[in-house]
Amino acid sequence: RRQDVLPNSDFLVHFYLVMHLGLTSEDQDILNTIIRHCPPRFFSLGFPGFSMLVGDFITAAARVLSTDMLTAPRSEAVTVLGSLVCFPNTYQEIPLLQSVPDVNEAITGTEDVKHYLINILLKNATEEPNEYARCIAVCSLGVWICEELAQCTSHPQVKEAINVIGVTLKFPNKIVAQVACDVLQLLVSYWEKLQMFETSLPRKMAEILVATIAFLLPSAEYSSVETDKKFIVSLLLCLLDWCMALPVSVLLHPVSTAVLEEQHSARAPLLDYIYRVLHCCVCGSSTYTQQSHYTLTLADLSSTDYTPFLPLANVKSSEPVQYHSSAELGNLLTVEEEKKRRSLELIPLTARMVMAHLVNHLGHYPLSGGPAILHSLVSENHDNAHVEGSELSSEVFRSPNLQLFVFNDSTLISYLQTPTEGLAGGSPVGCLSDVRVIVRDISGKYSWDGKVLYGPLEGCLAPNGRNPSFLVSSWHHDTFGPQKDSSQVEEGDDVLDKLLENIGHTSPECLLPSQLNLNEPSLPPCGMNYDQEKEIIEVILRQNAQEDEYIQSHNFDSAMKVTSQGQPSPVEPQGPFYFCRLLLDDLGMNSWDRRKNFHLLKKNSKLLRELKNLDSRQCRETHKIAVFYIAEGQEDKCSILSNERGSQAYEDFVAGLGWEVDLSTHCGFMGGLQRNGSTGQTAPYYATSTVEVIFHVSTRMPSDSDDSLTKKLRHLGNDEVHIVWSEHSRDYRRGIIPTAFGDVSIIIYPMKNHMFFIAITKKPEVPFFGPLFDGAIVSGKLLPSLVCATCINASRAVKCLIPLYQSFYEERALYLEAIIQNHREVMTFEDFAAQVFSPSPSYSLSGTD
Incomplete structure (x- = not known):
């Protein structure tokens, strides 16, 4: 534990020697005892020269994990390894008291330690039989990937770690698989770093999720186990986050696989395969089983960098035992029946929501109003000239x-x-x-x-004042070859004769069967002599003279004149x-x-009440997180809640959790904070298109009176997840802030080497969550993003314990179902058409009746 006074150097020398002898001992019981009772807290104390024991701890943890003893502290050993993943990048040289395996020198650089450490974690992430230890190994790999991406080291084993995490998604144990899904969701915020590491990696992440969903869907949709369906939901939501983060150009890139390379016509874009697997989730996996390569398969992902069928050893499941009081047993059957009914619809409902989300927000989020605004704030009364009230009535x-x-x-x-x-x-x-x-x-x-x-569109006329008809004429001229412009026809030429000649030349199909040119006179009909032709001409001329005489005689007769047709004036529709x-x-x-x-x-x-109720429902997953600051020497509630500011490291951490929003104008999730300033003027806020997080920061809230302290404690204490930044020399005790909530506490202890030790305490019934774990040590670069992701997962873990808890889209679906069932109008087609023609027939156009 932490010491108030730093031990002297003589004591440390003897202490390190004893630890070295114990960690290198051949006695397995000694190794087990040290690993079990010397947690990663040792590295956070910052004793001078402590890094000399890093190699000893890695070797000792590896020996513990390689033993078959039932009493071996496997979880503690993996925790020790996971706490060291950020050390090689922090320390340029790590002196070792003994060489690590495969290394000859007694003192070695960080790359050898990193390589040895990651190899052990990769092995245990695929072979560790203990469920809790396997989860920590997967989380450790996730933290290490983020560390390497943040430091831009381009480490070659990053791909191998991603391969292990991707394969773990189809692991039968859903607790371990869920942790892998959480790690993939964490990597969404690092997609640009992944793209810098290798251009195709972000797209590969989405392909892994699509193929895994298609692989697990047939068994999950018919499974009677609720966790199978919930895990498919987690994969769908993770896929949605990746789709929203990646550029549209990446999603429209054709999928290239070894099988599809042979069928160029079948190379559809990634977004197409995403919609296909979503459609299968809605309609059933058996809908397109007869169609080859309708969805991506795990075999399609096989490449030199990714092995989709990497073998994974089984784990010993430790399903939590649920105890129910006698008072709860009466309602238990009803709750279980309702849960079973809802679980049958959970996968199709989630897939429908994901499709609707992509249609509405892909390439559009965030809008100009900022990420806090996702749904429309417009209602039927806005801009309605027939409604005077400002509220929906x-x-x-x-x-x-x-x-x-x-x-x-x-x-x-x-x-x-x-x-x-x-x-x-x-x-x-x-x-x-x-x-x-x-x-x-x-x-x-x-x-x-x-x-x-x-x-017409103004400003779209042809250049040089040419009208569109000339453009069309010019297009035909260009098509059929160069022709003489009509403006260049000399005066006296027969234009019709030239036109007929041109038609016959450019369109031979228009020529007569005699093959004469169109401007040449036809041959006289057969059997007609000169006298007959002369007689016909005289009759035609005589008829023409009679018509001219009739027109002249009736020239002033008004009945013979035709009134000119005027252009009708436009009429604006009055309906x-x-x-x-x-x-x-x-x-x-x-x-x-x-x-x-x-x-x-x-x-x-x-209907009005239910519409208002529906509009008040959230359109994203929401979380509220409490943040406390404990300065050196503070051990009581009043002194902690009275802090108005923290250290610079604390302020930098809070700034990294999200962006500051003005509570008086904030349009997003408020988490119970007030706009009148009684709970502070600003608050850190984080949002994606699927999640909103508001942080109740103790140093942002006023504490100038007893009433302010009470209100602050009420807001902070009612949150299920607490972040505690402690600069005290002693460990934080949960009872310092008395509250019935606070199911999860994530305590951050700053270290002397600018790293941070993480301690996580939770109620026993709360399931495992990541990516941070109890005993993790991370760098300042990763701290805000990892803590934020861990808080979101912790809040989800707490909420899943609530009986019949519903996500935001499940709530909306139930409200929509109730509105449709209770208020849908059943009428004939004629009545329907009448209502569409005039929604309110009794309303006069003047609006006075």
Whole structure:
């Protein structure tokens, strides 16, 4: 444990000698005792010369892990190894009291130590029989990959570590597989570093997830074990994070595999395979079993750098024993039945959400409003000239320009016709009304504005004042060869004769069967003599003279004159729902074929309440994390909560957790913080397109009165996950901050070498989570991102213990299902068409009745 006074050098010399003799002893019991009772805390004490024992600890841990003794401290040995993964990059030279295996020199550089250390972790990540130790080994590899990527070392074993993690995803033990999935999710934030390491690595990550989902789906969708289905959900959400992080160009890159190289026509882009596996999750894995290479397989991933069928040794599962009190047994059966019912729909529902998320946000997130805004804040009352209130109320249902629909029994769609905004200069001519479409589905709420455009685009005329008809004429001339311009025809020439000659030359198919040119007179008909021809000409001339005489005699007769036809003046449609109806017709929604999938909603007060309730639901996974700062010597609640600032290292760490947001204007998840400044002016906030995290930082909240301290403790104490930054010389005790919550505490102890020791305490029922583990030691570069990822996973682990806990999209799906079942209007096609033509027939155009 930590010492208040640093031991003198003579004591340390004797201590190191005893440790060296014990760690190099041939007696296995001595090794087991030292590894069990000398945790990684030893490295955090910062004793002078402690790094001399690093090699001894690695060798001793390897010997413990190689033994078959049942009492061997395997978890402690892997923890020791995992705590050292950042040391080789921190220390340029690590002097060793003895040489590590395969190294002849007594004092060696860091590369030999790193190579030896990582080889042991790689072996134990695939062969370790202890479940907890296997999880720590996988987490250690994840931390090491992040360390190598952050330091840009281009270590060749990074690919090997990624291979082990990717293969672990299909491991039968779902606790170990979930840890591997969490590591892959952590690497999303390092995708640019991975791309610098090797261009194809980020794309390879997505391919691994797609192939693994396709491999596990057939057994998971019919499995009666809930964890099998939940793990597929974790893989789907991890795949979604990778899709949202990678550039669209990477997702559109064709997938190249040894099998598909032989079939160039089958080389579809990666995004295509992603949608295919999502479609299989929705419709069932057996839907496309007869179609070859419909989805990626594990065999398709095989290459010189990746072995998809790397052998993995089994582990001894330690399923937690669940105890239920007599009071809980009465409700247990009902809960289990409900969980079973929901689990059957979990995989298809998650896949639907992922597809909707990709359609709406891929390439669009974050929007100009910032990452805190994901869904639309627009409602049916906004920009509605027929509604006066600023809040969504029953008044909107009487609007003649609004209609609400249900599409595919899964999506609510509102069509609203709004007055158009002023058209910018150079814009095409448009109508005086816009169409707004508000969509509510399991992934969120979205709003789209549309406009009917017509007329020429200003500024798009041909150069030199040439009109489009001349352009078309010029195109034909260029196609059929050089021709004489019509403007160059000399005066007196027969233009029609030239045109007929040109047609016959360029289009021989237009020539007559006689093969004469079109401008040449035809041969006289057979059997007609000169007298007959003369008589016909006289009759024609006589008829022409009679017609001229008749026209002259009736020249002033008004009945003989034709009135000129004028151009009709444009008429603006007067219907308040006309353009919405036009859009619906263009989309084919007014047809009889769509009636089974497209319905109206009953407009009443109950629907209004449920719409408001649906809009208040989150569209992302949300977490709130408490952050405490403990200065040197602080051991009571009041002194800790009274801190208004921390050390520079602490402030740098908090700044790395997320970005500061102004609580008075923040549009994202608040986590219970107030906009009036009573809980502080700002707070660190972190968000992706799928997750929101707000940090309740004790030094950001006011502590100028007893009431402020009480409010601060209430906010911080109610969080399930606590981050404690302790600069005290003694270990943090959980009881210092009294709270019924705080299921997980992640304590950070700064070390003298600018590294950080991590201690994690949790309630016994909370399952394992990573990537950080109890006893990890990381560099300052990795600390914020690893702590943030660990807090998110810890919060998920706590929430999964809540009976019938639902994710945000499960909640939205249930609310949508209730709205559709209770408020879908059943009516004939004629009534439906009437409601689409006029949503509110009793509403007068003037709006006064």
